[in-house]
Amino acid sequence: xxxxxxxxxxxxxxxxxxxxxxxxxxxxxxxxxxxxxxxxxxxxxxxxxxxxxxxxxxxxxxxxxxxxxxxxxxxxxxxxxxxxxxxxxxxxxxxxxxxxxxxxxxxxxxxxxxxxxxxxxxxxxxxxxxxxxxxxxxxxxxxxxxxxxxxxxxxxxxxxxxxxxxxxxxxxxxxxxxxxxxxxxxxxxxxxxxxxxxxxxxxxxxxxxxxxxxxxxxxxxxxxxxxxxxxxxxxxxxxxxxxxxxxxxxxxxxxxxxxxxxxxxxxxxxxxxxxxxxxxxxxxxxxxxxxxxxxxxxxxxxxxxxxxxxxxxxxxxxxxxxxxxxxxxxxxxxxxxxxxxxxxxxxxxxxxxxxxxxxxxxxxxxxxxxxxxxxxxxxxxxxxxxxxxxxxxxxxxxxxxxxxxxxxxxxxxxxxxxxxxxxxxxxxxxxxxxxxxxxxxxxxxxxxxxxxxxxxxxxxxxxxxxxxx
Numbered sequence: 001x002x003x004x005x006x007x008x009x010x011x012x013x014x015x016x017x018x019x020x021x022x023x024x025x026x027x028x029x030x031x032x033x034x035x036x037x038x039x040x041x042x043x044x045x046x047x048x049x050x051x052x053x054x055x056x057x058x059x060x061x062x063x064x065x066x067x068x069x070x071x072x073x074x075x076x077x078x079x080x081x082x083x084x085x086x087x088x089x090x091x092x093x094x095x096x097x098x099x100x101x102x103x104x105x106x107x108x109x110x111x112x113x114x115x116x117x118x119x120x121x122x123x124x125x126x127x128x129x130x131x132x133x134x135x136x137x138x139x140x141x142x143x144x145x146x147x148x149x150x151x152x153x154x155x156x157x158x159x160x161x162x163x164x165x166x167x168x169x170x171x172x173x174x175x176x177x178x179x180x181x182x183x184x185x186x187x188x189x190x191x192x193x194x195x196x197x198x199x200x201x202x203x204x205x206x207x208x209x210x211x212x213x214x215x216x217x218x219x220x221x222x223x224x225x226x227x228x229x230x231x232x233x234x235x236x237x238x239x240x241x242x243x244x245x246x247x248x249x250x251x252x253x254x255x256x257x258x259x260x261x262x263x264x265x266x267x268x269x270x271x272x273x274x275x276x277x278x279x280x281x282x283x284x285x286x287x288x289x290x291x292x293x294x295x296x297x298x299x300x301x302x303x304x305x306x307x308x309x310x311x312x313x314x315x316x317x318x319x320x321x322x323x324x325x326x327x328x329x330x331x332x333x334x335x336x337x338x339x340x341x342x343x344x345x346x347x348x349x350x351x352x353x354x355x356x357x358x359x360x361x362x363x364x365x366x367x368x369x370x371x372x373x374x375x376x377x378x379x380x381x382x383x384x385x386x387x388x389x390x391x392x393x394x395x396x397x398x399x400x401x402x403x404x405x406x407x408x409x410x411x412x413x414x415x416x417x418x419x420x421x422x423x424x425x426x427x428x429x430x431x432x433x434x435x436x437x438x439x440x441x442x443x444x445x446x447x448x449x450x451x452x453x454x455x456x457x458x459x460x461x462x463x464x465x466x467x468x469x
Contacts, residue, residue: 010464011096014053018074022056022098025066029057040099043086044146044334045431046347046393046401050092052079052099059104061177061185061216067100068214069183071460078181079462080210082123082152085144087348088429090156090209094464102151105216108132117174117191119219122151129220138222141166144425145331151215156427157207161330164250164383165257165289166223168425170206177217178205181456191219204451209427210462212455226257226289230299231317231326237310239263239282239366239378243359245309246284246382250355254301258287258327259383263366265340266333266377266390273336274329279313284382285330287323330379334390337377341392347404349431351415352386352424361418362387365411372407374400386424413438428466436467 022030031037032054041051058064071078077097084091093099105121108129112118113136120129127147129140142153143160152158154176159168166172175189178201188201205213236242239261246259261284262270268280286302288295303314317323329336338346353361362378369376369389380387389411393400412422412435422428422435437445449467452459459469 010094012075012077014076014097015074018070018076019054021070022054022067026056026063029059031055031057037099040081040084040091040101041093043084043089043091044346044348045087045089045092045429046345047089047092047430050094051096052077052093053096055081055099055101057101057104061179064100064102064179064214064216065183065185067098068179068181071098072182072458075458076460077463078214078460080151080155080214082149082155083125083146085146085148086152086156086429087426088423088431090427090429090462090465092430094430097460100214102214102216103149105151109217111136112191113138113222115191116222116224117219118222119217120150122149122154122216122218124150126150126153133222136222137225139225140172140220140222142169142172142220143331145334150218150220154206154215154218155209157425159381159384159386159425161258161260161287161327161381163381163386163425164259165255170203172221173202173206173218174221175219176202176205176215178213178215180213181458181461185216186213207427209429209465211452211466212461214461228292228295229257229287229289229320229323230295231285231287231323232299232302233278233283233285233313233315233317233326234303234306234311235279235281235283235313236306237281240359240363241310242282242284243362243382245306245311247355247359248305248309249302250383252301252305254298254305255290256286256298256302256383257289258285259381260285260330261378261380261382261387262330262333263378265375266337266379269336269340269377270329270333273339274325274332276325276329284311285326287327333377333379337390337392340375340377343395344392345395347391347393347401347408348388348426349391349408349411350386350388350424350426351411351420351422352384353415353418353420355385357418357420358382358385358387361414361420364414365389368407368410372403374404381424384424385420388426430465433466433468
């Protein structure tokens with residue numbers, strides 16, 4: 001584990017004057033209760049809880065700016081908190097301080113259907129946004145497994161099952177409203193589809209994980225709901241056969257909307273968790289968007305390619321309720337996997353590699369995991385070369401933790417050697433910091449550190465994440 005040693009020694013005291021000012025301003029929207037602090041001091045990562053000293057619930061960008069000014073004045077760490085669904089320790093208060101909960105900033109501020117954009121507060125959840133825009137005939141496609149907040153999704157540069165066709169948050173965020181460390185409010189861009197006006201501040205903050213500024217509003221691209229949608233499940237004798245099929249499909253330019261891989265253990269877990277009856281072999285789940293004729297053509301092409309690689313039982317899910325059930329089960333694969341070993345703790349990791357290197361990377365990873373002393377599952381957004389490993393560990397067995405970290409290290413280094421990345425969508429947080437220099441080089445890491453020093457000279461914004469001070 002990359003957990004800070006002697007974490008308690010890293011905590012910075014919160015001056016009484018700072019807490020008094022926050023109490024006076026926010027009243028019962030400032031909480032120092034153990035239960036609330038505990039909730040905000042943990043996420044879905046395997047790290048032990050690291051609690052903030054207090055939690056503030058903000059309602060507006062201006063309130064966020066007030067909190068930032070106070071924390072900056074008193075040199076108090078400030079950690080933005082959305083839905084708490086992060087997997088790599090992003091929201092943990094390593095140095096104590098104030099957890100800034102943005103979940104009550106949950107208003108959809110503007111829907112510009114003609115321009116295919118929507119502007120939302122940071123606490124709006126992805127499912128909420130799609131519910132509110134349903135009657136426009138539009139949808140927002142980025143769908144990480146969790147029902148995450150849009151601010152958190154921008155902060156971690158999230159993606160999901162639709163990335164192969166619609167891209168990630170990087171491609172689908174047009175502008176942000178950001179509060180800086182010293183409490184200034186900055187809008188990074190307008191709603192124009194392109195601009196050559198200066199530095200791209202939007203992209204600087206996307207993926208910054210709350211270390212450079214606090215995202216309070218997000219303007220995103222929307223897309224027309226497709227005329228026709230069809231999903232299909234295809235089983236394979238081996239994992240390698242499934243991955244090779246995807247590589248050929250992508251290289252032929254078939255515009256599939258989603259293509260997801262699940263290994264046999266993952267299929268077994270979602271069958272149990274979501275009450276499905278999928279055949280428990282490696283499988284691919286496809287979804288096709290377009291006109292009825294276009295969807296049929298895509299499906300026929302994919303079916304022919306998969307058959308060449310041993311694909312079988314190509315089963316269709318054409319009714320909306322069947323597709324919804326299937327994709328909900330896929331999104332719940334993390335929680336389903338936990339049920340394979342009751343009482344376990346999970347260590348999750350993800351990497352992304354060029355599609356041409358995906359089969360080798362997955363194959364080598366599976367060979368190593370098959371020798372492990374603990375169960376595991378693999379799922380993947382294989383259409384864009386991204387896959388996830390879930391290792392199910394005995395929390396009381398340090399040897400299993402050590403073994404899982406060795407496997408994680410080997411997987412990441414395998415991906416970097418293949419010209420890939422240590423994290424395709426989970427983000428850096430704490431867990432992947434150790435690989436940043438290996439992936440980017442020391443000079444690039446120094447540039448990132450220079451950005452951090454320039455944007456946050458007192459190191460109050462989510463300190464101890466992405467780059468060391």
